[in-house]
Amino acid sequence: MAKKKTVKKAKKAKSSSKRSKKNGSTPTKEKIVGLAESVVSHIDAEENPSLNVPIRSLSNVSFNTRKKIIEMGENKANRPFFDLGNARRFMQTMLMSSELLKLQDQFKTTSIRDMFYHCKHTIEGTREETFNDQDESDPIIEDLEVTLGSLREELRVFANPDGAMVGPAVIRDRGDEIDLSRMGSGGWAVPSIVEPDVIEFVKCKAKYVLLIEKAAVWARFNEDRFWESDKCMIIHGRGQPPRGVRRLCYRMVHELGLPLYVLVDNDPWGYYIYSVIKQGSINLAFESARMAVPTARFLGMSSYDAAEFDISPSVTIRLNDKDIARAKEIMAYPWFQDRRWQREIKHMLKLGVKLELEALSNKEFSFIADTYVPQKLKKGKWLD
């Protein structure tokens, strides 16, 4: 029964592939079809069909000191269909890839939550659900990303979008030309999928990109029209930036040749946000090559800024135990071994306080945009 089902799925994928060729094919579509065809050929040869899925755990992740990004290694796990421990995940992978192919055919994008619901059903003649919850379907999508070597965005699925951008540039978003210097106070909401077939850069007069941790601080820079006077793109990702914001920064750095500066709170979480933008993350190591920006510069806030800018001790916040533990963890990461980074983090621990971007408003509402950022840029006071 289960076997028959799989074959049917595979054949379905194959027939979809024929249809897709009529519609025009994409590299991603070809990859999905290729996966299905390899399974079919196993079956035709009366072999136990299996998939080789790159391993996504810490054991298969390392920091590439030359490229300066966190990378996934070469280890793969074999997932045979006729195997009690693997049959369910095999079925899920085939089902998911067949449904992902529909997105390609229909030129649609959708959310990972949608994909869970879309693929969920009771398997005929059983009481077994294809997926019990989203915790089961998300890893299958990630398995497919690494197996196919396609970004999730190329598979046309996304997590929740977030973030906004403005600046002296014109983009084309699904055919609409959008002048990012005429976006008022709201800005252009950054979508989840910013691949070149959706978002094109038409014109750009910006000299750099400033990625700001917080939406409210970004609003300050926008209201003060900092992007106009300083000729830069300003973008925020509301804390840890979502994939759309990371990928857009990557594209602006690589396609427009712009340097990327990162502005975060001075606390271990700020350091970490910066490091994910720069080196990628352990969880998503397989995406570093197309998301991480090793040239990203940490503009601030630094633990030396309070003294440098004469910030009142009244607005610093004492580090709590969690902050201290996290700072020590971060100090031990291979990508924070640079002497200047060790000094930066040690100094924070020594002072025993953290500092939020908003603390700069203790001086003047616009101190951050009028004085702090311009001065740091002018003096070249960043870490990289």
Place this chain on the structure above:
Amino acid sequence: MAKKKTVKKAKKAKSSSKRSKKNGSTPTKEKIVGLAESVVSHIDAEENPSLNVPIRSLSNVSFNTRKKIIEMGENKANRPFFDLGNARRFMQTMLMSSELLKLQDQFKTTSIRDMFYHCKHTIEGTREETFNDQDESDPIIEDLEVTLGSLREELRVFANPDGAMVGPAVIRDRGDEIDLSRMGSGGWAVPSIVEPDVIEFVKCKAKYVLLIEKAAVWARFNEDRFWESDKCMIIHGRGQPPRGVRRLCYRMVHELGLPLYVLVDNDPWGYYIYSVIKQGSINLAFESARMAVPTARFLGMSSYDAAEFDISPSVTIRLNDKDIARAKEIMAYPWFQDRRWQREIKHMLKLGVKLELEALSNKEFSFIADTYVPQKLKKGKWLD
């Protein structure tokens, strides 16, 4: 010492007011100055200066069955300066209002977090901080909102912005004309402050507004260009909509005469999101008159939809204890006493399941936009 300080603050506010008159005044500015002047006149008369602050607790909140909004009553608390229990809050209120006046003078907007940092300092000659944390400063801003009768947005402070909108309309945002039908996949990010001096409606061909609970579901409607074929504005607020989104909906209903339809998950939290949009909330009862939309229609999802649209039981989710308790709480609210609402909630409890918007993708990715919403609108199947 403390007394002297207060007087100084009050005088400072007064002198700011003179300056502000040169810069041109606003009703909000006048109100802040008026507050300061009344305190000064107490002092000049050698009286104990005091403030009358409307009470923001549940005891002073009621549901106005005629207007169909949650309203704040008339009760006020007197906050005298020479009173151990009130001196600190009095000082904080004066300090905050003086700094809020600066925002008016400088034509700036800022975040409530910024205001906390901006007002925080060690009181001269003491070890006392003006504010210890933001939990102290936020209520002071709310006190000032109700005391002055000014929306937070009129005081030019905001919480984090969120949400996006597109549709067949042109707006002006801080002078930039933005065509909301040419916003690509991202959309226009809704700012926190959408008052008429920031956001103007230039043109609108939309026939209604569709407020969608989730960003990812909004993305489906945008990708399918539903707003174009159905001539409507589509807006999301990522769960419980932030004030900017609520206020913008309010303005579209009142100034553009558009009906507002709300599309949320079928669970107690979805009902609640709808009810806040419609009647306002207990916490922010003082804002209902300028934020709540009593004519808002609950388009879905209804507990009857699973049967109506033949949704597979596979994608419904069993109600947990928290859901059940919350549903019963909501059933008891005066504003859910309508017979049809009681029936709706009882039916959910009877079925014992909830249903997410994304569950509709179990049929087709675009089922929600192609079939579900159009059919409900056509048949007039909403609750209000």
